[in-house]
Amino acid sequence: MTSKQKNNPNDKKIVIVGCGTYGRSLAMALAKSGNEVIIIDSNRTKLESLSQLSLNSDLLVGFLGDATIAADLVNIDIVNSDLFIATTSSDSINALAAQKAKLLFGINNVICLMSDKSKQSLYQKLGIRIVNHTELTIESLITSSVES
């Protein structure tokens, strides 16, 4: 892993699960603002698309692995991360990875992307923050429709 940038006192070590549309954009934005970001995905092609886009940032590292497997989470040094964000397109995979990070590795700050609202309270009770991207999209679509 790369060492932290010394000139930014607010930088965090962030793990992002899933190198899809959400994960990739999020990883690049967080690395741009000075955080050390590792993005894990089991799909090599998706990770390769990352390296083409983020050529000159040593704060962003891609890792080929499965975030629902404890050994892979150990390999990315998960215990020393400040924030864990699960962003794959599967609610269930996100929930599995997030609960492993929270309950098996004791990560305090865990965020989980979910498209189905009905599961939200279950995971919030476990101390996992849920971001519902379907709801956010719909809200924004409604706002835009009203404005036009």
Next chain:
Amino acid sequence: MNVVIFGANEVGRSIAEWLLNDWHEVSIIDADNFKLQDTEDELGSIVVHGDPTSEEILRLAGTGRADIFIASSRSEADNMVCCQMAKEVFQVEKTICLIYSEENRSLFQLLGIDSVINITAVSLRSIQENLNVDAILPLMYIPGSTPANLISIRIAEDSETIGEPLSNLTLPNGVSIKMIIRSGAIIEDSVEDTILRSGDQVLAITDSINLDQLKELFQ
């Protein structure tokens, strides 16, 4: 009983068929319409189509009235989420989750899923039993204040125990022999008086500490 099953695959369908034959109320959920169609053709209108992890679909399948929820799909992540929903949202008394490796067992147990069954381990054990190899096979773990194991021991050809009645043997502490099976049948005589032969299968209760000693004695 009222049972909801997630996964219209071979496993889920077999469980449903077995329960229906015993007149239990069963419904089976899957997101795959083709699998559901086959299931419906075979077992009747017990199928619910949709995302099995969503509250609405679980409710539609009758999870609110279920005594047992069984997640038998290929996806361990989906199995986990719907067992959690069944337990926490619908207060189902018994949740059973299938897994394919040991990776997720401890987490799923920690999350309050009542039974976690590793299909791969079950198949492996069945193959081991069928291969008839000289081996000690764990058959059942018996929890309790002093946990014990029910094990099966196959007597090897050159075992020092052959030709002796069982009562003459010094068994390690914590081991007791309950039954002897010879050529596929239970020996009805008292276990104590039985003279062991090569190939006999001995069923014993033991604490796991003695396994090595047992191996030495019988094999």
